[in-house]
Amino acid sequence: MGHCATNCGHSIVDASWRNRHATFTSASYHDDMNPVLNEEQRAFYKENGWLLFDDLLEVSVPELQTEVGEIASWDDSGDWLRHFEMTDFGPKLARTENFTPHSEPMFQLLRGGAISQVAGELLGEDALLYKEKINYKLAGGAGFSPHQDKPAYPFVDNVLSVMVAVDDATIENGCLYVVSGWHHELLKQDERGCLHPDVVQELDWQPAELRAGATLFFHALTPHRSGANVSSRDRRALYPTYNGVSEGDLRDDYYAAKLEAFEDPASGDRVRLSLIGDFEGRPV
């Protein structure tokens, strides 16, 4: 996954083992002079609320998978967040958040590369990394109820979500389903902050089966959902979220708000991963 800036010959993956507790703090912005998107791609996103790239990443799929495996092995000794779910096969890791300050490969991939460049072009201004998560959806892992992301993102309006497929995502292992062209307003919600059943049944849900390494950009108002992983293969996915620079760097505010909300332990049949109740997994 690239090499050290000093050109010392060590891969950054190796360096990240040594620097696990180092923090990476600077942000980088997009390059106005060298846009990635053409007019057709911009128009497609504007009309549909999503845009897919098969081959945008600067890293190979094995490199991406190695770093995600490394992050999954972290314990609770840092300020990253880990969430677990109960499955028919026992407790499993469901999500890690706030890992770019501790993973140089992820820091470079999500804050300085083509993903943040395209995010900036779609936002219409420089993109700041608002938050990042890995949803593991290991074999037996639960799905996500139909929702729009926007209600889960306080403090920001010009915001978009991205999914990077770490493993192939299929209908059987719980790929996303998205609705095209419904990204212009907040739709009617239920008591969990997810889409109301009346709305859900009206929408045209299309599966987004993605090859590992594919990158899907989608508007924070684009309705989406996903099924459980009923296969025997894991379906890991990386989700960075970006906001426009004019709203400021609100990452610390977001994580403070999340920690405060999570001080009140959730009760009921669902484990909480987010500021809305979209995750259908069971508490451990």
Ligand SMILES: O=C(O)CCC(=O)C(=O)O
């Ligand atoms: O990873 C998935 O299956 C869906 C995730 C999702 O919709 C979310 O985290 O908001």
